[in-house]
Amino acid sequence: MMQxxxxxxxxxxxxxxxxxxxxxxxxxxxxxxxxxxYWGLVIAxxxxxxxxxxxxxxxxxxxxxxxMFAYMVMAFSGIIALVWRIKVAEVVxxxxxxxxxxxxxxxxxxxxxxxxxxxxxYWVWDARLTSELVLLFLxxxxxxxxxxxxxxxxxxxxxxxxxxxxVINIPIIHYSVEWWNTLHQGPTVTKLDKPSAxxxxxxxxxIMFVGFKTYFFxxxxxxxxxxxxxxxxxxxxxxxxxxxKS
Amino acid sequence: MKEFLNMGGYAIFVxxxxxxxxxxxxxxxxxxxxxxxxxINELQELSEEx
Numbered sequence: 001m002m003q004x005x006x007x008x009x010x011x012x013x014x015x016x017x018x019x020x021x022x023x024x025x026x027x028x029x030x031x032x033x034x035x036x037x038y039w040g041l042v043i044a045x046x047x048x049x050x051x052x053x054x055x056x057x058x059x060x061x062x063x064x065x066x067x068m069f070a071y072m073v074m075a076f077s078g079i080i081a082l083v084w085r086i087k088v089a090e091v092v093x094x095x096x097x098x099x100x101x102x103x104x105x106x107x108x109x110x111x112x113x114x115x116x117x118x119x120x121x122y123w124v125w126d127a128r129l130t131s132e133l134v135l136l137f138l139x140x141x142x143x144x145x146x147x148x149x150x151x152x153x154x155x156x157x158x159x160x161x162x163x164x165x166x167v168i169n170i171p172i173i174h175y176s177v178e179w180w181n182t183l184h185q186g187p188t189v190t191k192l193d194k195p196s197a198x199x200x201x202x203x204x205x206x207i208m209f210v211g212f213k214t215y216f217f218x219x220x221x222x223x224x225x226x227x228x229x230x231x232x233x234x235x236x237x238x239x240x241x242x243x244x245k246s
Numbered sequence: 247m248k249e250f251l252n253m254g255g256y257a258i259f260v261x262x263x264x265x266x267x268x269x270x271x272x273x274x275x276x277x278x279x280x281x282x283x284x285x286i287n288e289l290q291e292l293s294e295e296x
Contacts, residue, residue: 051255053256060263099274106271110267113259173258219274230289233292
């Protein structure tokens with residue numbers, strides 16, 4: 001484990017192996033998002049109760065899933081950064097907070113645009129919505145801490161601690177629809193034995209989900225690679241890669 | 247086509263949410279590209295000063 005982390009987490013080696021991953025994930029995400037969007041908007045039948053408005057869920061649900069997934073990635077790198085002081089993990093925290101925060105904002109906005117025609121209100125202080133809003137504030141807090149210190153390592157350490165503490169919010173978001181009597185509907189997909197959505201509506205949702213996930217990793221790789229170049233600006237390998245005069 | 251654009255009467259909600267997602271997700275990609283450009287420029291200037 002230690003060896004693995006040190007090998008793949010060395011800035012120089014990470015910069016090398018992540019390049020092809022970033023490329024192929026980008027290609028894959030463009031294809032999946034295009035197919036999923038077309039399928040969700042055109043091919044999938046309208047819902048018998050919600051009509052065509054349910055098509056918002058094809059972007060709302062993946063955004064919301066990714067807002068939590070990105071948080072777990074961030075908190076996990078927080079642990080790696082705190083325990084093993086891996087530079088790449090420190091960079092991941094800051095870059096992941098930006099991407100995760102934007103997914104959270106998307107989940108909230110698309111949710112509001114779904115809530116208005118379905119519930120009659122853009123916003124209600126329901127447990128699911130409130131905990132998702134808390135997630136947005138957590139991302140903002142992590143980002144603020146990350147960039148609040150002169151020394152990037154101190155900032156990363158502070159941001160890592162907040163992100164790890166904030167993990168408590170993730171199960172609250174996930175189980176909020178079961179623990180509290182929420183206006184937000186219960187899980188549609190994760191009841192694997194008996195999903196409550198029809199297969200013709202489920203396939204485009206799963207395509208979108210994988211599309212969002214590949215998009216997330218492609219973007220994360222791109223941002224972390226940039227961050228590494230900046231953090232390692234004095235290293236000779238960076239000058240070699242960028243063909244700078246040393 | 248007209249029926250498709252109308253989205254069963256939910257056009258404004260469906261299309262505005264898709265529009266926002268497209269804007270934010272492509273904005274993220276553009277931001278990452280600009281971040282790269284900015285960093286590389288900065289490092290270039292740094293190496294020229296030396």
